Amino acid sequence: MLAGRPVEAFQTETVDQTLHALFGDVTIPISDKIRIAAADLAENGAVVPIKIEIKLDDVEAISIIATKNPIPLVAKFVLGPTTAGFVATRIKLAASCEVIAVVESADGVFQARKPIEVTIGGCGV
Amino acid sequence: MWRSVRSIRSFAITLVLGGAALIAHADSTADREAFRRLYLQRFPTVEIDQFVLGVYAIDAKLREQYESINEFPPYEFALDEGEDLVLKRFANGVGLRECLAKNDNRGVNQYPYFDAATGEIVSLSVAINRCRERNGEAPLNYRRQALAKTLAALNFSARGTRRSVTVGHDAKAQAAYASGKAHFYMKRGQLNLSCADCHVTAAGKHLREQTLAPLLGAVNHYPVYGLRWGALGTLHMRFVGCFEQVRAMPAAPQSRIYRELEYFLAVMSNGLPMSGPGIQR
Amino acid sequence: MSNSIKVRTSVRNNTVTVRMLVRHAMEVGGVRANGERVAAHFIKEITCTHNGKTVMVGHWGAGIAKNPYLSFTIRDAAVGDELRIRWVDNQGGIDEFATRI
Numbered sequence: 432m433l434a435g436r437p438v439e440a441f442q443t444e445t446v447d448q449t450l451h452a453l454f455g456d457v458t459i460p461i462s463d464k465i466r467i468a469a470a471d472l473a474e475n476g477a478v479v480p481i482k483i484e485i486k487l488d489d490v491e492a493i494s495i496i497a498t499k500n501p502i503p504l505v506a507k508f509v510l511g512p513t514t515a516g517f518v519a520t521r522i523k524l525a526a527s528c529e530v531i532a533v534v535e536s537a538d539g540v541f542q543a544r545k546p547i548e549v550t551i552g553g554c555g556v
Numbered sequence: 557m558w559r560s561v562r563s564i565r566s567f568a569i570t571l572v573l574g575g576a577a578l579i580a581h582a583d584s585t586a587d588r589e590a591f592r593r594l595y596l597q598r599f600p601t602v603e604i605d606q607f608v609l610g611v612y613a614i615d616a617k618l619r620e621q622y623e624s625i626n627e628f629p630p631y632e633f634a635l636d637e638g639e640d641l642v643l644k645r646f647a648n649g650v651g652l653r654e655c656l657a658k659n660d661n662r663g664v665n666q667y668p669y670f671d672a673a674t675g676e677i678v679s680l681s682v683a684i685n686r687c688r689e690r691n692g693e694a695p696l697n698y699r700r701q702a703l704a705k706t707l708a709a710l711n712f713s714a715r716g717t718r719r720s721v722t723v724g725h726d727a728k729a730q731a732a733y734a735s736g737k738a739h740f741y742m743k744r745g746q747l748n749l750s751c752a753d754c755h756v757t758a759a760g761k762h763l764r765e766q767t768l769a770p771l772l773g774a775v776n777h778y779p780v781y782g783l784r785w786g787a788l789g790t791l792h793m794r795f796v797g798c799f800e801q802v803r804a805m806p807a808a809p810q811s812r813i814y815r816e817l818e819y820f821l822a823v824m825s826n827g828l829p830m831s832g833p834g835i836q837r
Numbered sequence: 838m839s840n841s842i843k844v845r846t847s848v849r850n851n852t853v854t855v856r857m858l859v860r861h862a863m864e865v866g867g868v869r870a871n872g873e874r875v876a877a878h879f880i881k882e883i884t885c886t887h888n889g890k891t892v893m894v895g896h897w898g899a900g901i902a903k904n905p906y907l908s909f910t911i912r913d914a915a916v917g918d919e920l921r922i923r924w925v926d927n928q929g930g931i932d933e934f935a936t937r938i
Contacts, residue, residue: 477903478903505901506901508896510893510909511891511893511911514909514910514911515911518907518909521901522900522902523899523900523901
């Protein structure tokens with residue numbers, strides 16, 4: 432049975448509040464087994480392609496948090512047992528920020544962070 | 557075969573005019589060769605066909621993001637709707653393609669063209685609306701999605717062909733080409749910038765945190781799905797936007813100045829692959 | 838076409854990569870520059886099943902880009918298996934699409 436919507440976490444407005452709503456009062460270690468593949472400098476904050484590639488065993492959930500978005504929680508993907516530790520999507524970034532991927536796996540909860548710069552784009556119409 | 561003096565004079569005049577037309581014709585060909593050389597020299601690692609991708613041809617990091625999005629292009633829904641629009645017959649039973657075929661069976665890659673009968677540059681958008689009006693339908697608004705979707709579908713079906721637009725011997729066609737070229741190089745607006753200032757002289761450089769796109773072949777990937785709009789945009793809407801950006805009074809889409817600019821750019825892009833609809837930020 | 842879901846799959850050994858594009862405004866909502874009030878309108882949940890078993894649930898906010906893209910990979914899958922995608926948005930809108938790998 433896959434978990435339901437983390438309603439509170441989609442209402443919190445700071446990263447700390449979001450992480451707390453999702454995981455409670457725990458320290459989440461950084462893992463080099465989580466790779467956030469995205470451009471260092473996103474061409475357009477409205478559509479930022481991002482891939483999360485995970486080498487941990489038995490990934491159960493992947494949360495994507497954009498630290499400067501008005502609602503930092505962008506998405507939480509809950510995976511079935513036959514689903515590999517990978518997700519790709521396109522997100523909105525309100526401003527240059529760190530994007531955090533938090534992975535829940537059989538081995539515990541881990542995170543990775545990647546700074547992404549967003550240009551505002553003054554010439555586009 | 558010698559005839560009267562009058563005939564010789566008119567023959568001579570014809571030769572001079574013909575010669576002038578040949579020279580003017582050679583101008584557009586020479587212009588295109590020069591245009592190509594300029595960009596190929598400025599960006600020596602870029603293979604010429606790639607230039608249809610605009611800024612994505614010259615910037616590797618932007619290209620990576622473009623390729624990521626192009627894996628599943630966001631314009632696909634709009635493209636499907638465009639195909640439905642192209643297939644939908646007018647109330648009188650005539651279809652758009654069969655009507656367009658009456659323009660000397662021109663392929664999408666052969667637009668825009670100079671229409672000797674009216675002395676006007678006919679773009680594909682204008683041709684679509686002429687078809688609609690001739691068959692009792694209301695014309696499509698040049699700023700709205702129905703036309704952009706129709707263009708997307710027609711251009712998509714032209715992939716695999718190459719732009720085939722050249723300036724004929726007709727003196728008026730020459731004049732229209734010259735006018736489009738002049739507009740391209742003319743400074744305008746409060747910022748006093750020409751198309752060439754940004755997109756030729758400064759192509760590849762940064763302005764307001766963006767990389768300025770080279771224009772060789774750029775018309776070939778229109779209409780574009782703009783990520784910033786979440787919708788399609790046409791070439792003429794881009795012209796309108798550009799004019800606004802240099803603080804010049806924009807003309808209306810499909811006005812003469814923009815059709816002439818399109819003609820000039822299409823001639824410059826002759827021989828390059830048709831690649832619409834495209835993706836842009 | 839009223840269907841808002843396009844799915845493509847590619848199979849390698851027993852693994853299937855699913856890629857999809859969904860047509861949805863994913864509108865954040867708020868007040869536009871011209872004063873116009875826009876309601877938030879975004880997919881809240883997207884569920885994918887493989888032969889009836891849930892393999893992926895996406896809990897989304899408006900921070901997912903317009904016309905959302907999603908890709909994931911399923912093990913122990915084969916050509917002919919059924920994939921079903923269903924989404925629900927915050928205004929009660931839904932759509933569903935079924936296909937075979």
